[in-house]
Amino acid sequence: MSDTLSSATAPASAPLTKWRPTGLLFIAAPILLIAIFLFYPALRSIWGTIYVRQPDGSYAFSIASYLYFFSDSYSLTNLGRTFWTTIVTMVLLIAINLPIAIYLRFSGSRLAVFIQVLALFPMFVPGIVIVYALIRYLGPNGLLQTLLEVVGIGGFQSPYLTPWGPVIGMVWDAMPFTLLVLTAGMSGIATSAIEAAQDVGAGRLRILFSIILPQIKNSLLVVTSLNFLGLFGQAFMPFMLGPTSPEMMGPFMLRTFSTVRDPLQAATQATIVFALCSVAGLAYVRSIARRRAAELVK
Amino acid sequence: MVMKRREFLKGTAAIGLGGVAAGLMGRTALAAEGTLDIFFNSDTNVVEFWGSAIKPAFEAANPGTTLNLVSGGGGASMNALAERAFAALQSGTDPQIDMMEAIGPYHPEGAIEAGLWDDFSTLNLSNMSKVNPAVIDNQWSLPYRGSQVVMMYNSEKVPTPPKTFEELVAWIKANPGQFAYARPDLGDSGACFIERALQEVMGRDESLFTNENYTPEYAEPMFAKLWVLLNDIAPSLYKGGEYTGGNTPSIQLLASGVISMTIAWSDMALVAMNEGVVPETTAVAQLQDLAFIGGYSSVLVPTNAANHEMSLKLADFLISPEVQNKVVTDLGGFPSINWSEMSPELQAKFANVATTSIPTFPGPWEPALFDGWYRNVASNLTRS
Incomplete structure (x- = not known):
């Protein structure tokens, strides 16, 4: 995460002038570790989904498990539910955190510090605690419902065990990270630019759309792509807070692997999720690379 | 890199073996006259239950006896301990095991035929008649929770x-x-x-x-x-x-x-x-x-246990109403004896769960x- 932050916020560093082999030596160890413990097993399992053991014991190329996935309405419904949950959560995260980030950037009051601490608080609470706390709070006959009834609002429908359950849990969980990246992006906006715009009579919305948003475009891209990766594969929140069916891909993969005991289909689901997530990963890498290139040109 | 990894593996294996050896030696050293070595397959909450609910009462009733409660360390090492008891039976030595908790009598193969485990159907423990017949899986396992x-x-x-x-x-x-x-x-x-x-x-x-x-x-x-x-x-x-x-x-x-x-x-x-x-x-x-x-958890007693008499006395104590009431109140378990033998308050509270x-x-x-x-x-x- 600190990588993301620094790349999203770091001021232009000294340009890389010479190509030095010692630099490569420094990164050799981590790259080797990633290759051995991540790439190799991942490639093996992807390979295993297309080069499949046949009933007679021999191995042959087959895309049957993919054909099954894309012709199985149950699997497709789960994939659709995963997209829905991810996108709704991402939109909510931006909608909630962007105003806070703007407020934190332009307010120097003590209240701002307090709000920042409060918004980062979820980072220090383990997920399992949040989940059980949310069930007690948002659940049927929970604290929220009781409070609402005290002030005379009835008819509360608990989001627990509905598609909104995991959305709420995941917004809670991903909020600190989103806010950190956005406030970091905000700090790069020069006050002088905004004052200049105000001087020529730009309204608040105009400043937001013409000055602030273009300058934090990169932060938004980073936060969107990384949140997508994190949310799409979530397993814990969906199965604690969400409905039984449709499932999100995280719990679905887990269940296919451990309960249905079908490693081939689980690997196929994982490969499909991986392929979809690599689009988001690509967007992230490109945004970093563009920034790097821009820095080098300077 | 490869060499290093291999050395690393060797090193960890040696440490692991050393640990096991030290553990076994420790257990051997603890075996003494009047000390019952009891090995548990159940989780620590069960060992703690024994430590607080069974050990003090049994030791007070039988002066000079100490219960040594040992976490067996999972199924594989419990099996190894059962093998040790079987080997000791064949060589006529002390197995250093007086009771084993929550494992079946079927490992090692041939142990039942060789008479490694006590057959509770022939032992006439004083509380045996109280045990609910529906919970008995085989005559060598004495169900207690x-x-x-x-x-x-x-x-x-x-x-x-x-x-x-x-x-x-x-x-x-x-x-x-x-x-x-x-x-x-x-x-x-x-x-x-x-x-x-x-x-x-x-x-x-x-x-x-x-x-x-x-x-x-x-x-x-x-x-x-x-x-x-x-x-x-x-x-x-x-x-x-x-x-x-x-x-x-x-x-x-x-x-x-x-x-x-x-x-x-x-x-x-x-x-x-x-x-x-x-x-x-x-x-x-x-x-x-x-x-x-x-499902019910049982205890097994090896017939060659050094403190065999005392082990059977402990087994009898386990299925006494005194311990069985605590199984319900302290451990949240179900009794293995008939509900009619339990305390009247518990009977009233659980009247609907008695099972056949x-x-x-x-x-x-x-x-x-x-x-x-x-x-x-x-x-x-x-x-x-």
Whole structure:
């Protein structure tokens, strides 16, 4: 995460002038570790989904498990539910955190510090605690419902065990990270630019759309792509807070692997999720690379 | 890199072996006259229960005797200990083991025939007649604590709990939204509910389901009948067919008062009731036609134990009402002796859970059953 932050916020560093082999030596160890413990097993399992053991014991190329996935309405419904949950959560995260980030950037009051601490608080609470706390709070006959009834609002429908359950849990969980990246992006906006715009009579919305948003475009891209990766594969929140069916891909993969005991289909689901997530990963890498290139040109 | 990794592996293996050796030596050193070495396969909460509820009382009643409670370290090392007892039997030496907890008598092979384990059916322990015959699995294992799936309900809203599965289904339909069970893969209590339902649609014939006989062709027609039953009750469940995410969430839902009945493991239910996290009026009940699935933990005594007399005395103590009452109150377990032998307060509280059968369900059936449930039952929920 600190990588993301620094790349999203770091001021232009000294340009890389010479190509030095010692630099490569420094990164050799981590790259080797990633290759051995991540790439190799991942490639093996992807390979295993297309080069499949046949009933007679021999191995042959087959895309049957993919054909099954894309012709199985149950699997497709789960994939659709995963997209829905991810996108709704991402939109909510931006909608909630962007105003806070703007407020934190332009307010120097003590209240701002307090709000920042409060918004980062979820980072220090383990997920399992949040989940059980949310069930007690948002659940049927929970604290929220009781409070609402005290002030005379009835008819509360608990989001627990509905598609909104995991959305709420995941917004809670991903909020600190989103806010950190956005406030970091905000700090790069020069006050002088905004004052200049105000001087020529730009309204608040105009400043937001013409000055602030273009300058934090990169932060938004980073936060969107990384949140997508994190949310799409979530397993814990969906199965604690969400409905039984449709499932999100995280719990679905887990269940296919451990309960249905079908490693081939689980690997196929994982490969499909991986392929979809690599689009988001690509967007992230490109945004970093563009920034790097821009820095080098300077 | 490769060399280093190999050295690293060797190093860790050596440390591991050293640890095991040190552990075994430690155990050997502790064996002494009057010290009973008891090895546990159960989790630490059970060892703690022995330490607080059984050890002090037994040592006070038998001066000069010390119980040495040792966590066995999982199935593989428990098996190794059983092998050690068997080897000692063959060589006529002291096995340094006086009792083993929560393992079966079938390992190592030939041990039963060679007479390694005491046969409790011939020993005439003074409390043996109190043991519920339904919980005895074999004559070498002495069951002393159990856990069984039960109906957990609010007695204020359910004055008379269902006695048969048919009555349970009727109650669910008559009280829409008041019943929930856990998803079978996330909570065994939910799995036990659908397995009991499967036994119900097949005429409660347990012999239809064995560890060896699962094939898709054989199971499909049975599952088809099961989906009909479960889909029939689904609209009457919590939220019109929603399922909880595990054993604890089921109890939580009952505790919040949204539902009046759920399916739970007895030990979890009893702990919740003892700790007061559920309303005072919460109660548990068992089906009387064919009970929900359950299991009992037993002890084995090697016939060549150095303190054999004392080990049998301890075994007898385990199935005494004194210890069995504590199994319920302190451990949240089920007693292995008849409820009529238990304290009157506990009898009154658990009058509805006494059981005459403790069925099991074969594991090889579960993957297809659970996945079929997701596809045929859970996915039919239509949200308004």
